[in-house]
Amino acid sequence: MMTFDELKAKYPRLLKGVWFEHRQGWTDLLDAFFAVVDHGLPPEGSYSVRQVKEKMGTLRLYDDIEGVSEDVEKMIDDARELAEARSYYACEWCGHPGVLRNREGYYTTTCDEHALYEGRMAVPLDPPAELHIKSKGAWKRYDADVDAFVTSEPPEWSR
């Protein structure tokens, strides 16, 4: 697992002055995302992170991109969706495989080892959480087994 400082040192032009509002376990999936941005961003383009945080137990990243082609923007959008989806299955504390849990009303994604915090146990959601996204009118679901989005039926809550 990378530290925040290592991540910032690897992408100085993307992460100057960025404050991470989550624990360090998600740095590796952010590394994969910023690698795509760094590769796709032309010298005349600009990129800035507005906010990167934990919300409802998973990762949310809000950013601004300018001066890139539509193809690159789509590539970055896809990579961001994937990073956020992967956070449903990566412990926010250590980055090891985890699941979304409920700790006395607060959502958190942890491995078994980090489920217990300050004497309170986080219990895996039952049924397990599934991430559905509607994109260009069609629904898709993140499938952790293949680490990709697959087309899906509209989720129950959307009907």
Ligand SMILES: [Zn+2]
């Ligand atoms: Zn952990």
